Amino acid sequence: DLSSGKLGIDYCMQYLSAKGSLGxxxxxxxxxxxxxGYQGFVVGGEVAYDSAKQMLSKWSTALGYVASEWAGxxxxxxxxxxxxxxxxxxxxxxxxxxxxxxQTLSTSTTTFTVGYQTKLPxxxxxxxxxxxxxxxxxxxxHNIQPGTKVSACYQLDVTNLEQAPKYGIAVDLTS
Numbered sequence: 046d047l048s049s050g051k052l053g054i055d056y057c058m059q060y061l062s063a064k065g066s067l068g069x070x071x072x073x074x075x076x077x078x079x080x081x082g083y084q085g086f087v088v089g090g091e092v093a094y095d096s097a098k099q100m101l102s103k104w105s106t107a108l109g110y111v112a113s114e115w116a117g118x119x120x121x122x123x124x125x126x127x128x129x130x131x132x133x134x135x136x137x138x139x140x141x142x143x144x145x146x147x148q149t150l151s152t153s154t155t156t157f158t159v160g161y162q163t164k165l166p167x168x169x170x171x172x173x174x175x176x177x178x179x180x181x182x183x184x185x186x187h188n189i190q191p192g193t194k195v196s197a198c199y200q201l202d203v204t205n206l207e208q209a210p211k212y213g214i215a216v217d218l219t220s
Contacts, residue, residue: 062089072097085111087118126151139164179204192219 050069056062061081068074073096080089090106101124109118113135120129126149133143140163147156160174169187182200189195194217201210 074102080107082111087111123149175203178202193217194219 051066052069053064053066055064060083061079063079064077066074066076074093075096076091076093078089078091080087082088087109088107091104092101093103094100095102104124105120105122107118107120109116115132115134117133118129118131120131121127122129127147128150129145129147131143131145133141135141140161143160143162145156145158145160147158148154149156156176156178158174158176160172162170162172164170167187169185171186172184173181175181179202180200181203182198184196184198186194186196196215196217197213199210199212202208
């Protein structure tokens with residue numbers, strides 16, 4: 046698929062991280078993201094430009110604070126159509142509980158999600174989340190060896206168990 050190629054660049058230094066990508070096609074999509082932080086405060090944003098449509102296809106911005114046992118973030122996403130607030134608490138060195146509230150402004154809908162993740166004694170990572178519409182998602186990730194990660198995920202609607210669940214498996218190879 047000739048339209049799926051991208052040229053990317055990442056830049057990181059102590060208080061700045063920036064990332065960019067350019068689609069390798071006759072009408073490329075250009076994506077840029079940057080974040081910076083100091084003494085626990087973090088601010089960042091992302092923007093994407095679709096040259097075929099000659100318009101911004103997405104933009105978002107975020108402000109957060111990270112402490113030793115918790116983190117909180119407020120984001121403006123979906124080109125200004127959604128406001129998200131997130132909070133995560135480190136319950137132990139290996140487990141985190143989190144919650145997210147999202148208000149979509151154009152539809153006046155609110156979504157609430159709670160989640161939990163833990164690092165298992167084997168080194169694997171297990172995550173589970175449930176939203177207010179009854180959608181539960183689970184993830185299991187394990188590094189088999191350096192550079193080889195296997196992930197399995199499962200999603201189901203707990204309010205309608207007749208509906209077929211979604212599931213997937215991925216293998217990530219890096220050098």
